[in-house]
Amino acid sequence: MLKSQSLAKPQTKSVLGSAVFAVLVAVGIQASPVLGYFLALLALVMIVIAMHTKSIWPTQANRENSLVFSMFWGLMAGAVAPFLVVTFLHGGFSAIYEIFAD
Numbered sequence: 791m792l793k794s795q796s797l798a799k800p801q802t803k804s805v806l807g808s809a810v811f812a813v814l815v816a817v818g819i820q821a822s823p824v825l826g827y828f829l830a831l832l833a834l835v836m837i838v839i840a841m842h843t844k845s846i847w848p849t850q851a852n853r854e855n856s857l858v859f860s861m862f863w864g865l866m867a868g869a870v871a872p873f874l875v876v877t878f879l880h881g882g883f884s885a886i887y888e889i890f891a892d
Contacts, residue, residue: 798848804859811864816872826869833865 819826836858840846845858877885 796850798850798853800848800854800859801856804854804856807856807860808863808867811860812868812871815865815868819869819872829865829869832861833869836862836865 815829818829840858840862843855843858844852845855846862848854848859874886874889877889881888
């Protein structure tokens, strides 16, 4: 791996933006099924955009786009993490395993 390809620390505004966005996504998913569906579709779109702009994580050579980084990681943390926690609380490790095994 070249030095310019090694991972770097994200900007503070990107990390704070993703934390705020994650809270908003988690609240939105709990508020309305339609909003949850919209946010799930937005997450799929953000995966494509983040891959295209190379803003999933910064490297030494390229800084991340703060808006794309915040939206991508906020959607992932706000939608996926609460789902995994609730699944774990209801069924333990076996329920988490079943998500990935099936």
